[in-house]
Amino acid sequence: MARFFLLVLVIVASVLSEETPDIPKFLTRGNCAKVSYFPKFDLKRYSGRWYQTDVIEIPYQPYTKCINSFYEYSEPKYGYNVRTAGLTPEGEHLKKEGKIYPTEKFPASHMLIDFPTIMGYPYEIIDTDYDTYSCVYSCVNWNSYKTEFAFVFSRTPENNGPATAKCKKVFNESGIDFSKFVPVPHTEECVYRA
Numbered sequence: 001m002a003r004f005f006l007l008v009l010v011i012v013a014s015v016l017s018e019e020t021p022d023i024p025k026f027l028t029r030g031n032c033a034k035v036s037y038f039p040k041f042d043l044k045r046y047s048g049r050w051y052q053t054d055v056i057e058i059p060y061q062p063y064t065k066c067i068n069s070f071y072e073y074s075e076p077k078y079g080y081n082v083r084t085a086g087l088t089p090e091g092e093h094l095k096k097e098g099k100i101y102p103t104e105k106f107p108a109s110h111m112l113i114d115f116p117t118i119m120g121y122p123y124e125i126i127d128t129d130y131d132t133y134s135c136v137y138s139c140v141n142w143n144s145y146k147t148e149f150a151f152v153f154s155r156t157p158e159n160n161g162p163a164t165a166k167c168k169k170v171f172n173e174s175g176i177d178f179s180k181f182v183p184v185p186h187t188e189e190c191v192y193r194a
């Protein structure tokens with residue numbers, strides 16, 4: 001009987017540990033930076049529209065230009081419904097929907113991304129003022145390799161604006177090389193429909 005329960009325990013444990021993201025296709029050498037927690041994160045103030053202005057590129061994102069997200073906060077669900085949209089390199093408008101929410105494992109500013117194509121990746125807010133910028137790190141260790149993504153979010157769709165300047169400093173101080181980021185073009189062809 002005891003052995004049976006042990007077996008069940010082992011099976012449950014192995015299922016639980018599979019919550020980590022699958023298929024790490026975009027590995028780079030090294031380990032993730034250990035970023036600090038943003039204290040007393042206010043989920044409601046963070047809701048609304050954010051524009052991606054600079055990113056460490058996410059090959060999972062089908063869009064490369066005009067990327068914008070709308071974070072709809074749900075108090076009972078304690079998280080966001082998020083719609084993200086943008087233009088593909090060919091100029092096609094695409095939209096995706098998913099969820100981003102805090103978990104019991106970490107303080108509220110270290111959330112989890114739950115999108116059809118990007119499941120189980122962290123969404124770690126290193127710093128935000130809610131009104132101008134948000135600097136977000138999303139990195140997973142795989143032994144001596146990592147999948148490392150990061151975002152500069154701005155409340156306004158502009159390149160080289162105050163959000164970029166602030167997050168450049170924040171990432172640098174967190175040991176994340178800002179030269180890995182590329183700008184997400186926000187030009188006159190953009191429409192914002194997320």
Ligand SMILES: *[C@@H]1O[C@H](CO)[C@@H](O)[C@H](O)[C@H]1NC(C)=O
Pocket residue numbers: 172173174175176177178
């Ligand atoms: C941070 O900036 C300084 C000064 O520009 C630079 O020497 C250093 O390498 C940067 N650190 C990272 C992690 O990119």
